């Protein structure tokens with residue numbers, strides 16, 4: 074949900090950056106996160122939805138949250154992990170996150186190529202980050218996506234709300250085709266939370282799936298608030314998955330609670346739900362997302378699949394965390 078336009082003219086300067094988390098605080102939190110996955114007998118976590126992006130873009134995102142920009146739904150959103158990049162990556166490692174992503178996204182033409190260039194470099198210096206790329210409806214979208222796939226991108230991010238585009242825009246058709254053919258997953262923020270956009274909701278992305286039924290679509294935020302419509306899509310298309318980002322947390326449940334009646338469907342789709350957190354742009358500690366999943370009461374096998382095994386399988390991670398495909 075924490076994905077926002079990056080350069081609103083009215084945004085104030087970001088609040089000053091926090092220094093490193095005090096060692097004692099960070100150690101205590103890490104111990105709690107590790108206790109969670111160790112208790113499940115896992116080798117760590119796979120987090121498919123974390124944000125790393127060029128520093129000045131991220132600052133603008135944070136400023137947007139601080140200003141309660143319209144796409145935040147006007148909710149108070151204090152960002153918990155406002156450290157510098159290396160410290161944020163270090164924290165994820167300390168938590169035992171074996172693989173994470175660099176979800177980045179353009180809000181205007183001409184920006185995707187620049188972001189993808191940055192992401193190549195970030196992936197190079199951050200081996201535990203799954204090389205991430207993005208796209209935007211523009212004339213060379215297909216060529217850019219092909220280039221990113223050839224450069225080794227393992228996951229894409231598309232943001233229908235912030236980008237304010239129709240995912241079924243003909244300018245993107247070739248790009249979706251390249252991703253479907255290559256089997257490279259794409260995390261798409263297509264639900265209407267925390268505030269609806271012109272092209273959010275299940276219908277526009279369903280038109281993309283009708284044309285590209287093998288597209289490995291990962292519905293961000295479990296599709297909130299249209300949870301059940303997106304579960305329908307997953308039931309219909311076997312390559313559709315959903316990430317848990319911010320779902321079931323106290324913060325989200327207050328605004329858009331997950332319907333209890335849909336819990337059995339969540340259990341049935343247990344092999345297609347992937348842990349996502351929105352780190353660092355979250356208004357609570359990382360471990361809260363894990364506890365929010367645990368308290369659903371869907372059992373340890375479900376948690377193991379969601380928090381690690383499904384992602385490890387999708388991205389071909391070997392036992393050591395290295396890609397078995399490379």
Ligand SMILES: [Zn+2]
Pocket residue numbers: 074075076122124176318351
């Ligand atoms: Zn996000």
